Every structure is written in structure tokens, then in C-alpha cells.
Amino acid sequence: MPHTEAQTAATTNFPGKKPLIISGPCSAETEEQLLTTCTQLAATGRVDMLRAGIWKPRTKPGMFEGIGTKGLPWLQKARQLTGLPTTVEVATPKHVEDALAFDVDVLWIGARTTVNPFSVQALADALRGVKVPVFIKNPVHPDLELWLGAVERLAKAGVQDIGLIHRGFASYGNTEYRNAPMWHLPIEMKRRLPDLPLICDPSHICGNRTGLAAVAQQSIDLGFDGLMLESHIDPDNAWSDAKQQVTPQRLAELLDGLIWRQETTDQQEFLTVLARLREQINQLDDEILHLLGQRMQVAESIGRYKKENDITILQTSRWNEILERGIRKGDQLGLTADFIRKYFDAVHLESINRQNSVMNK
Structure with a gap:
């Protein structure tokens, strides 16, 4: 940037x-x-x-x-x-x-x-x-x-x-x-x-x-x-x-009563453990992005199929189904409903944009 x-x-x-x-x-x-x-x-x-x-x-x-x-x-x-x-x-x-x-x-x-x-x-x-x-x-x-x-x-x-x-x-x-x-x-x-x-x-x-x-x-x-x-x-x-x-x-x-924290430390044990955990985060993020890319490819396929059959992009009942299912699954995994809504809102908007691009080619 x-x-x-x-x-x-x-x-x-x-x-x-x-x-x-x-x-x-x-x-x-x-x-x-x-x-x-x-x-x-x-x-x-x-x-x-x-x-x-x-x-x-x-x-x-x-x-x-x-x-x-x-x-x-x-x-x-x-x-x-x-x-x-x-x-x-x-x-x-x-x-x-x-x-x-x-x-x-x-x-x-x-x-x-x-x-x-x-x-x-x-x-x-x-x-x-x-x-x-x-x-x-x-x-x-x-x-x-x-x-x-x-x-x-x-x-x-x-x-x-x-x-x-x-x-x-x-x-x-x-x-x-x-x-x-x-x-x-x-x-x-x-x-x-x-x-x-x-x-x-x-x-x-x-x-x-x-x-x-x-x-x-x-x-x-x-x-x-x-x-x-x-x-x-x-x-x-x-x-x-x-x-x-x-x-x-x-x-x-x-x-x-406040706990004042420092941004980092020079303790080697802490830095080693933190580096290992951050590498796990990096690997998981890569997997999530890969899966999201695959999901958007499927969304584009759905967009082409809708275009061929003159079906609207937005299917409200399907969106509600995805959101409700996500909230239930997220709760089982310890994820808050607020986070799930924000996540799926972003994913849904990107899916709509992808399908809209397909529709208007």
C-alpha cells in the first residue's frame, strides 16, 4: 500500500x-x-x-x-x-x-x-x-x-x-x-x-x-x-x-487496578513459542484462503447456471439457510453469532459480486 x-x-x-x-x-x-x-x-x-x-x-x-x-x-x-x-x-x-x-x-x-x-x-x-x-x-x-x-x-x-x-x-x-x-x-x-x-x-x-x-x-x-x-x-x-x-x-x-502490558519481550522462550504459534496461524490462514477461493469458483458456477435459466442472483431463503446453519455450527465451535454474521455477510457479498460479474458478461 x-x-x-x-x-x-x-x-x-x-x-x-x-x-x-x-x-x-x-x-x-x-x-x-x-x-x-x-x-x-x-x-x-x-x-x-x-x-x-x-x-x-x-x-x-x-x-x-x-x-x-x-x-x-x-x-x-x-x-x-x-x-x-x-x-x-x-x-x-x-x-x-x-x-x-x-x-x-x-x-x-x-x-x-x-x-x-x-x-x-x-x-x-x-x-x-x-x-x-x-x-x-x-x-x-x-x-x-x-x-x-x-x-x-x-x-x-x-x-x-x-x-x-x-x-x-x-x-x-x-x-x-x-x-x-x-x-x-x-x-x-x-x-x-x-x-x-x-x-x-x-x-x-x-x-x-x-x-x-x-x-x-x-x-x-x-x-x-x-x-x-x-x-x-x-x-x-x-x-x-x-x-x-x-x-x-x-x-x-x-x-x-489495571494490568499494564508491554508490546514485546526479549525472553527467548516466549519468542520461540510465539513464533511457532504464529506459523500455525499462517498455515491455517493459507488453508482458509484456499478454501475461500474454491468456494468462489463454485459461486461463479452457480452464477452461470442461474444465467442460463434466467434465475435471480439473490435467493433469500437460501441465504437465511446458510446463515442459520453457520450460526449453529459456529456455536458448536465456540464462535459467536456476531462473528459468524459478519463473516458470512462478507462471503455472501463477494459471492453476489462474482455472480453479478458472470451475469453481465
């Missing part, structure tokens, strides 16, 4: 250790609230960077949209008191100007902004010539190209230190998540842009406190480089996103 602008330009020496832990309130509400939260977070010794929402893009008018620029001196003071660097979300060039004027160390672009190329370009233009690290959250809806496009726009503007934040994706209907994680998308971003740090925002994925540890652990197990978690001295009375924030003390407990 040829390298995109993002892949060639967006390498990074992003500041901070791995794992990088960012925390702070969803919104800066008052100076006391922000300073107390930040000093308590610093006292835990678990946090590397402080965050606070200064401008809050909200779904509906009339909701609390952030304290605005007057909150930046509070964040600046928190930085002076704790010695920890700070980060805020920016959505307009004026936000960038104000944040930098008050010594904000790192900026991030939110999901509602990433989804709009005009807004991202305006931010890229404002950041041209400015040496400040920038995180980019995934767009609200699951569009990988928009996320990549945002990286490319910043890279073309000369932003050298770019990071990614996975905060989940909006999906219609009630689910266990506020924003569905759709883990395959950040995994694909990490595959395409392996040099960019990728951190997870469990707060916005969950929308509640109860799921934070599980989502955080999942991201760690997938090799993410850190976490962004919202913390507030009085979460139940927070002015925004009350349900997903935790106290600094609870945050420390949550982090202590």
Missing part, C-alpha cells in the same frame, strides 16, 4: 512517557474547582498531564458551553502549582491563539471538529509555524478517512508532533456505550500510522463510571500508549458529563 501524506509526514517525538495519563475535569467551572481537582490529581502521582474543557461544543443551545477564555489563567495557575503540563480542546483559530497565550502545552482537536474538514484546515492554518503538540480525536461518526485527513492537514501545515485519541463513535440506538468503541478502527489507524502515539478516552466511550476500567484495560491490551480520563472533585454535581467523571482518589484506584 502506498504511503499517504499522513504516513510520510506525521512522525512524532511526542512528549511524555508510555503510558501517558491525562486527567482533569470535563469542564473548568470555577477557579477553586479546577485548582483543587488538579492539585489532588498531582498528589496521586499517577497523572502526567492535566486537561480541562475551556470551550465545550454542546449538542443543543442552552447547555453549559464552557467558561471560556477566563478559565485559561486558572489552568495556567494549575500548571504552576503542580508542575504538570496542560492540554485543552480547541475548535477555532481564536481558541488556538488564546490557549497558546496562556502557555497551554498541548492542544487537542475534538470529535465534532475532526468531522469538519473546513474547521480542521482553519486550525491547521492557525498552527502553521507553531511548535506545539496536537492530539486529534476520532471524528464523531466512523469515518477513518476523515481521521486520516485531519492528520494530513496538520502534517502539511508543519505540525511535527501529532497524536491520536480514540473516544468512540456515535451509533444510533441504545447500547452499553455512549460512543461505541469500534476497536477495529483505531487498530487500523495504528496499523497505518504506527509512529503516532494513540491513547484511549474511556470517559467518552462509556458515558458512565462503571465501564471505565474495562475499556481502559481493553485499550492497554491492544497496545495503546495511554489514557485520557475525566476527574472532578464532586462528580455528581459537575456542570457537564457528571456520570462519567470520577474523583482523583477513585482515578488513582482505577489506574492501580
Whole structure:
């Protein structure tokens, strides 16, 4: 696969250790609230960077949209008191100007902004010539190209230190998540842009406190480089996103309960066993692909037979039969119904495409 602008330009020496832990309130509400939260977070010794929402893009008018620029001196003071660097979300060039004027160390672009190329370009233009690290959250809806496009726009503007934040994706209907994680998308971003740090925002994925540890652990197990978690001295009375924030003390407990994994090891026994198991996977994959190739040849034969007899490609009853049979067989083999549906959907679509090609020769 040829390298995109993002892949060639967006390498990074992003500041901070791995794992990088960012925390702070969803919104800066008052100076006391922000300073107390930040000093308590610093006292835990678990946090590397402080965050606070200064401008809050909200779904509906009339909701609390952030304290605005007057909150930046509070964040600046928190930085002076704790010695920890700070980060805020920016959505307009004026936000960038104000944040930098008050010594904000790192900026991030939110999901509602990433989804709009005009807004991202305006931010890229404002950041041209400015040496400040920038995180980019995934767009609200699951569009990988928009996320990549945002990286490319910043890279073309000369932003050298770019990071990614996975905060989940909006999906219609009630689910266990506020924003569905759709883990395959950040995994694909990490595959395409392996040099960019990728951190997870469990707060916005969950929308509640109860799921934070599980989502955080999942991201760690997938090799993410850190976490962004919202913390507030009085979460139940927070002015925004009350349900997903935790106290600094609870945050420390949550982090202590996580199992931090490493990407690899130099232990020879582990490497030998892993290589042997991976070779088994390679052989099985080759067999599966060979069988799929044979299956598609049969599908093409069926397509020719249907063409000769003026029969439609789609046979709904047969498709239902295949799917039901696959789910039953998959259950016996320990495969989930959800996986079987996704697998057979892909196979069925390829079979239809093959038969359609035969039909229209």
C-alpha cells in the first residue's frame, strides 16, 4: 500500500512517557474547582498531564458551553502549582491563539471538529509555524478517512508532533456505550500510522463510571500508549458529563487496578513459542484462503447456471439457510453469532459480486 501524506509526514517525538495519563475535569467551572481537582490529581502521582474543557461544543443551545477564555489563567495557575503540563480542546483559530497565550502545552482537536474538514484546515492554518503538540480525536461518526485527513492537514501545515485519541463513535440506538468503541478502527489507524502515539478516552466511550476500567484495560491490551480520563472533585454535581467523571482518589484506584502490558519481550522462550504459534496461524490462514477461493469458483458456477435459466442472483431463503446453519455450527465451535454474521455477510457479498460479474458478461 502506498504511503499517504499522513504516513510520510506525521512522525512524532511526542512528549511524555508510555503510558501517558491525562486527567482533569470535563469542564473548568470555577477557579477553586479546577485548582483543587488538579492539585489532588498531582498528589496521586499517577497523572502526567492535566486537561480541562475551556470551550465545550454542546449538542443543543442552552447547555453549559464552557467558561471560556477566563478559565485559561486558572489552568495556567494549575500548571504552576503542580508542575504538570496542560492540554485543552480547541475548535477555532481564536481558541488556538488564546490557549497558546496562556502557555497551554498541548492542544487537542475534538470529535465534532475532526468531522469538519473546513474547521480542521482553519486550525491547521492557525498552527502553521507553531511548535506545539496536537492530539486529534476520532471524528464523531466512523469515518477513518476523515481521521486520516485531519492528520494530513496538520502534517502539511508543519505540525511535527501529532497524536491520536480514540473516544468512540456515535451509533444510533441504545447500547452499553455512549460512543461505541469500534476497536477495529483505531487498530487500523495504528496499523497505518504506527509512529503516532494513540491513547484511549474511556470517559467518552462509556458515558458512565462503571465501564471505565474495562475499556481502559481493553485499550492497554491492544497496545495503546495511554489514557485520557475525566476527574472532578464532586462528580455528581459537575456542570457537564457528571456520570462519567470520577474523583482523583477513585482515578488513582482505577489506574492501580489495571494490568499494564508491554508490546514485546526479549525472553527467548516466549519468542520461540510465539513464533511457532504464529506459523500455525499462517498455515491455517493459507488453508482458509484456499478454501475461500474454491468456494468462489463454485459461486461463479452457480452464477452461470442461474444465467442460463434466467434465475435471480439473490435467493433469500437460501441465504437465511446458510446463515442459520453457520450460526449453529459456529456455536458448536465456540464462535459467536456476531462473528459468524459478519463473516458470512462478507462471503455472501463477494459471492453476489462474482455472480453479478458472470451475469453481465
